[in-house]
Amino acid sequence: MxxxxxxxxxxxxxxxxxxxxxxxxxxPRRIVHCLQRAAVATGAPERDEASLRNIIGLGVQAAVQELYPGADEAFVHQFTAAYRACYLEAEDAPETxxxxxxxxxxxxxxxxxxxxxxxxxxxxxxxxxxxxxxxxxxxxxxxxxxxxxxxxxxxxxxxxxxxxxxxxxxxxxxxxxxxxxxxxxxxxxxxxxxxxxxxxxxxxxxxxxxxxxxxxxxxxxxxxxxxxxxx
Ligand SMILES: [Mg+2]
Structure with missing residues (x-):
């Protein structure tokens, strides 16, 4: 070829x-895990794995808007912070x-x-x-x-x-x-x-x-x- x-x-x-x-x-498995953790931490409805994998590759704020249309700025900020803390620090999240x-x-x-x-x-x-x-x-x-x-x-x-x-x-x-x-x-x-x-x-x-x-x-x-x- x-x-x-x-x-x-x-x-x-x-x-x-x-x-x-x-x-x-x-x-991607660590990203999905931390998106799920951020949903729990912020009290947001959980999304299924396929929906979460689909938005991997967008910037995190654009991703949050895609998962939670109409989300206000405070929620986006809170979700983003919870996601990043998990991704950067969580020891129980999947390896990369x-x-x-x-x-x-x-x-x-x-x-x-x-x-x-x-x-x-x-x-x-x-x-x-x-x-x-x-x-x-x-x-x-x-x-x-x-x-x-x-x-x-x-x-x-x-x-x-x-x-x-x-x-x-x-x-x-x-x-x-x-x-x-x-x-x-x-x-x-x-x-x-x-x-x-x-x-x-x-x-x-x-x-x-x-x-x-x-x-x-x-x-x-x-x-x-x-x-x-x-x-
Ligand atoms: Mg990618």
């Missing part, structure tokens, strides 16, 4: 921007390992001098904690977080990463597991690859017209290898 991962003609691929949760880190193949993929791209970035709906504090825990901070030249930008699929976050890296949309690729990532990329003029090991099923991701849908990061690395061989 040949995927048009690389820019046409002589243009080099210069930047890959990754979503974090559900793309590089297997964190990296997905298989993360170091191999990042090392391979890094060795080819492709710049790497992150555009995540996590808070800055949450991303910093995850980068430190995984030892991956040194790979990324630019990162943008959900508390610094409007929620995906607004393209501001992705544009910020491209600007900091000094790379144009045509030489950038976005990699994400949710339709919000793929739509954000489309709004920014950046071709995107969907990875289906995260929160949204293939048929939902396909609707956002990605360059390709791949089952995992090993398949993404293999696609890059093939694209390199055929150019």
């Amino acid at each position: 040949s995927i048009p991962l690389l820019p046409p003609g002589d243009a080099d691929l210069r930047l890959i921007v990754f979503d974090w949760d559900g793309t590089l880190m297997d964190s 390992p990296l997905f298989a193949g993360v170091p191999e993929l990042l090392n391979w791209l890094d060795a080819r001098e492709v710049l790497l970035g992150v555009a995540t709906s996590k808070s800055r504090r949450g991303l910093d904690q995850a980068l430190e825990a995984t030892g991956l901070a040194g790979y990324f030249v630019a990162t943008a977080t959900g508390d610094e930008h409007p929620s995906k699929p607004n393209p501001a976050m992705l544009r910020c990463v491209m600007e900091r890296a000094g790379v144009k949309p045509g030489r950038t690729r976005m990699v994400g597991d949710s339709v919000y990532d793929l739509e954000m990329a489309r709004h920014a003029g950046v071709p995107a690859v969907g990875i289906t090991h995260g929160v949204h099923p293939p048929q939902r991701l396909q609707g956002a017209k990605p360059l390709a849908l791949l089952p995992n990061l090993a398949a993404l690395l293999e696609a890059f290898r093939q694209a390199e061989r055929t150019t």
Whole structure:
């Protein structure tokens, strides 16, 4: 299978921007657990697991509005605080390992001098904690977080990463597991690859017209290898 991962003609691929949760880190179970805990803590009606997984990838405030339409500002604030406290500190919440193949993929791209970035709906504090825990901070030249930008699929976050890296949309690729990532990329003029090991099923991701849908990061690395061989 040949995927048009690389820019046409002589243009080099210069930047890959990754979503974090559900793309590089297997964190959706912890996110669902903490959304459920935040509902209990705030006395809000609980939502089923499918509804909770569906909003993973939005900024937390946009996610709360999606789960509880018409929620007032005080509730959003209270829910967000309860969610973040659980995610950052709860010792009984599910662990968040990296997905298989993360170091191999990042090392391979890094060795080819492709710049790497992150555009995540996590808070800055949450991303910093995850980068430190995984030892991956040194790979990324630019990162943008959900508390610094409007929620995906607004393209501001992705544009910020491209600007900091000094790379144009045509030489950038976005990699994400949710339709919000793929739509954000489309709004920014950046071709995107969907990875289906995260929160949204293939048929939902396909609707956002990605360059390709791949089952995992090993398949993404293999696609890059093939694209390199055929150019
Ligand atoms: Mg995600």
